[in-house]
Amino acid sequence: MNNWLNPFIEQRADPFILLHEDRYYFIASVPEYDRLELRCSATLEALPHATPAVVWRKPEHGPMSKLIWAPELHHVNGKWYIYFAAAHTQDLDKLNMFQHRMFVLECADADPLTGKWIEKGQIKTQFDSFCLDATTFSHQDKQWYLWAQKDPNIPGNSNIYLAEMETPWSIKGEPVMLSKPEFEWECRGFMVNEGPAVITHGERLFVSYSASATDENYCIGLLWIDLAANPTKVEHWHKSPQPVFITSYENKQYGPGHNSFTRTKEGEDVLVYHARNYTEIEGDPLYDPNRHTRLKKIIWDEDGMPVFGIPPADYP
Structure with missing residues (x-):
């Protein structure tokens, strides 16, 4: 059993851990x-x-000068990339929403901690609207871009979209919406689908995502598709009608979400997520710093579906 510290890393929200070759990389x-x-x-x-x-570091002015959110580190075609959301203002604007867009950095050096990072600009999508939480993955010999974005014609803050990538900083083709907030547990406080993460097991590809406001209502939902199916066809996707990872009042773990996946060196699948250990938040939950990074092994049932279980209590 892995008795990881819980919290694993304090005051690091939206955690992402990449196992590349024999090294672990952490960003949040x-x-x-x-x-x-x-x-x-x-x-x-x-x-x-x-x-x-x-x-x-963010510049003083411009489109990447405010609120740097939810970065991810990826290694694609021999180079390193960091995907992150940034805004030009902290104001909620007339739409009462943040104004984030997605941006990319590239590093061609072997060590991303000491290498030179180059700004590759904004990833343009079908809408010029609030977007965040992008990830990328290889599947069926193609590179895919998976992210959350506001559709001006759909109620709520964000939906989950998928598109094939032309380059590591651009998409091609028509994006497809995989999920939108529709169940009650996706609409508590805010109507939110965000933070998608990808894991494969057996004959399926799974996408976890986070839903609702970022307080104790925050939770994780699940989409899945057969590995051989065309991921651009919405009818091939399945969506769990219930969340798969939720607040544990017994263990004092509140709002578990915005996860990624990694593996132990032995090949065990690990859920990487953040959660608080209290509910008394003053002001906007986004500015409360104590969404700590946490780890938990996930197991697979006899039908090949992931079992997330219950967020474990703080340890030791």
Whole structure:
């Protein structure tokens, strides 16, 4: 059994852990929302003690100058990429929404902690609207872009979209909407589908995502599709009518969500997520710094479906 520290890394929300070759890389939102930090270690257990390296800081002005959210690190075609959301203002604008768009950095050096990062600009999609939480993955010999965005014609804050990538910083073809907030548990506080993450097992590809407001209502939902099916056909996708990972009042773990997936060196699948250990939040939950990174193994049932279980209590 892995008795990981819980919290695993404090005050790091929207956590992403990449196992690349034999090294673990960690990136997440920092409470100041002003920079991108990477840390690296040979083992998963050593990540909390690894020294963070600041690889990019937001400029004073411009489209990437405010609220740097939910970065992810990926290795595509021999180069490193960081995908992150940024805004030009902290104001909620006339639509009462944040004004984030998705941006990309590229590094061609071997070590992303010490290498040179180049700004590749904004990823343009079908709408010029609030978007965030992009990830990328390889499937059926294609590279895919998966993200959350506001459709001006659909109620709510964000839906989940998928598109094939032309380059690591651009998409091609017509994006397809995989999910929108429709169940009661996706619409508590805010109508939200965001933070998609990809994992495969057996003959299926799974997409987890987060729903509702970022307080104790925050939770994780699940989509899946057969590996051989065409992912651009919405009818091939399935959606769980119930959340798969929710607040545990018994264990004092509130609002588990915005997850990624990694693996142990032994091949066990690990859920990486954030949660708070209290509910008394003053002001906007986004500015409460104590969404801590946490880890939990997931298992697979006899039908090949993931079992997320219950968020474990703080340990030790």
